[in-house]
Amino acid sequence: xxxxxxxxxxxxxxxxxxxxxxxxxxxxxxxxxxxxxxxxxxxxxxxxxxxxxxxxxxxxxxxxxxxxxxxxxxxxxxxxxxxxxxxxxxxxxxxxxxxxxxxxxxxxxxxxxxxxxxxxxxxxxxxxxxxxxxxxxxxxxxxxxxxxxxxxxxxxxxxxxxxxxxxxxxxxxxxxxxxxxxxxxxxxxxxxxxxxxxxxxxxxxxxxxxxxxxxxxxxxxxxxxxxxxxxxxxxxxxxxxxxxxxxxxxxxxxxxxxxxxxxxxxxxxxxxxxxxxxxxxxxxxxxxxxxxxxxxxxxxxxxxxxxxxxxxxxxxxxxxxxxxxxxxxxxxxxxxxxxxxxxxxxxxxxxxxxxxxxxxxxxxxxxxxxxxxxxxxxxxx
Numbered sequence: 001x002x003x004x005x006x007x008x009x010x011x012x013x014x015x016x017x018x019x020x021x022x023x024x025x026x027x028x029x030x031x032x033x034x035x036x037x038x039x040x041x042x043x044x045x046x047x048x049x050x051x052x053x054x055x056x057x058x059x060x061x062x063x064x065x066x067x068x069x070x071x072x073x074x075x076x077x078x079x080x081x082x083x084x085x086x087x088x089x090x091x092x093x094x095x096x097x098x099x100x101x102x103x104x105x106x107x108x109x110x111x112x113x114x115x116x117x118x119x120x121x122x123x124x125x126x127x128x129x130x131x132x133x134x135x136x137x138x139x140x141x142x143x144x145x146x147x148x149x150x151x152x153x154x155x156x157x158x159x160x161x162x163x164x165x166x167x168x169x170x171x172x173x174x175x176x177x178x179x180x181x182x183x184x185x186x187x188x189x190x191x192x193x194x195x196x197x198x199x200x201x202x203x204x205x206x207x208x209x210x211x212x213x214x215x216x217x218x219x220x221x222x223x224x225x226x227x228x229x230x231x232x233x234x235x236x237x238x239x240x241x242x243x244x245x246x247x248x249x250x251x252x253x254x255x256x257x258x259x260x261x262x263x264x265x266x267x268x269x270x271x272x273x274x275x276x277x278x279x280x281x282x283x284x285x286x287x288x289x290x291x292x293x294x295x296x297x298x299x300x301x302x303x304x305x306x307x308x309x310x311x312x313x314x315x316x317x318x319x320x321x322x323x324x325x326x327x328x329x330x331x332x333x334x335x336x337x338x339x340x341x342x343x344x345x346x347x348x349x350x351x352x353x354x355x356x357x358x359x360x361x362x363x364x365x366x367x368x369x370x371x372x373x374x375x376x377x378x379x380x381x
Contacts (some may be wrong), residue, residue, distance in 0.1 A: 017275065019362045021107045024269045025312020025358050026319060028262050029350045033320025036346055049335060055099065055204035056236045059083070059224060064201075066232065072275050074103050074114070078199035081119075081187070083228050087203065088122040090227060098122040099133060099204040108161060113144075114182045115161070117190020119200070138186045141166035145173060146180040148365065161185075162193045203231075266361040269308065273301065273365035298366050305362035309355030316354065317347045 011018045060069055064077040084100040100119040105112060118136045136142060139291065141161070143153050148171035157168045164183055176178060191197050221233045 004303065007300060007307070011307065012306060015178055018304070021269050021273070021305075021308045022311045022315065022357070024326040025308050025354050026316040027359065028266075029316025029354050030320035030323065032262075033140065033317050033346050033350065034323045035320075051309040055206055055207040056098070057220065058234045058236075059087075059203040059205065059228070059231050060201065060232060060234065062230045062232050064232070066234070069234070073150065074105065075090045075201040078196060078201050078312075079104070079231065081198050081200050083231065084122060084200070084203055085226055087205075087224065089371075096123070096206045097204075100187060100200045101204060102187055102194065102196060103202070106162070108147075108183065111147060111150060112181075113147055115190055115193060116182045116184045117187040117194075117200075118184055118188040136184055136186045137169070138188055139165075139167060139212070140169040140185065142182075143168055143171050144180040144182045145175065147183065148172075164189060164193045182308065208238050215363075224341050229282070261355075266357065269305075269358055269361035270364065273362040274368075300360055301361050301366040305366075306355045308362075309358035310351060313350035313354035317350050320346075 058069075060066075060075040061077040061079040064075040068074070068076050069225060070338055081100060084098060088098055099121050102117040104115055106115050107113075108115075118133065121133060134142070137265075141159065143159075147153060153168055153171060155171055159166055159168060161183065165187065166183075172179065187200070191199065220235065224231065224233050
């Protein structure tokens with residue numbers, strides 16, 4: 001109890017030194033809390049933005065002509081729709097989204113169009129993810145910009161596609177590519193129009209191997225090939241690499257910044273501890289002369305560092321959480337509302353790590369204090 005009382009008296013006597021040390025610990029904890037509070041939203045935001053680049057994985061029939069697919073984006077052979085269910089039932093496939101499509105070129109009102117049937121998007125078992133594409137209800141159609149412009153198709157019109165009546169749900173904005181020449185409908189409607197019940201031309205997917213080493217497509221071909229041997233897997237490497245590099249860059253930025261801030265705060269606490277030792281040299285000499293042993297003197301300094309860490313943990317958690325919740329929505333506009341929230345587990349972690357961090361930063365000054373010869377100190381005084 002005497003040691004504890006002496007610690008509090010020393011803190012009260014040297015309030016500025018203690019507050020500056022608490023400020024250093026607060027800064028370190030606040031940065032960590034704000035980082036971890038925002039990091040989930042950051043990764044999710046980056047992933048969502050990267051998904052706007054589109055699907056980077058294509059599964060087509062084994063007997064499909066790869067050259068034709070690469071030149072036109074359309075597979076010339078079909079495969080069973082049941083393949084989607086086989087992939088979706090697996091937990092071992094490294095994907096985030098699955099979309100089955102049936103696509104064929106056809107003449108419609110004298111214009112060559114691409115009829116695209118879309119199935120509802122499928123996510124891995126046990127996961128719920130926001131779909132990358134719009135859901136097309138049976139009996140409706142989404143008409144590409146160029147088709148709508150040339151043929152004067154408007155939203156709400158009912159169009160006849162090879163005997164199938166479809167209501168135009170929307171005329172899409174100009175995309176500057178093949179999408180401007182598409183009529184998109186539900187997979188069931190496309191199968192009926194094309195006379196291909198239960199068939200699809202490809203399965204689109206997004207791989208989740210951004211942080212894996214080696215060639216992702218080799219891994220995916222091995223995984224998918226063992227389940228669907230009658231298919232071939234193609235990866236749009238430019239999209240996959242861009243997505244992987246962007247996500248890795250965001251993660252690396254935080255990983256590089258974090259150690260610098262922590263080291264700076266550790267040095268800050270260490271310097272303050274050295275100053276504290278220097279100012280208390282006469283007191284340390286007197287205590288040693290009065291019979292206080294090495295352990296008791298160490299407890300004086302490490303006990304103060306412990307309190308610095310605890311106060312810093314509490315203040316840093318509040319400050320870091322406030323910063324993350326206040327500024328996060330301005331940066332992560334898409335995912336902030338769903339992903340940013342106070343993390344109570346971080347408070348417990350901060351209360352454990354911050355005192356240890358402060359005590360470690362004060363260790364060298366503490367060793368200096370307990371090894372200094374009290375006779376020399378008293379003689380100087």
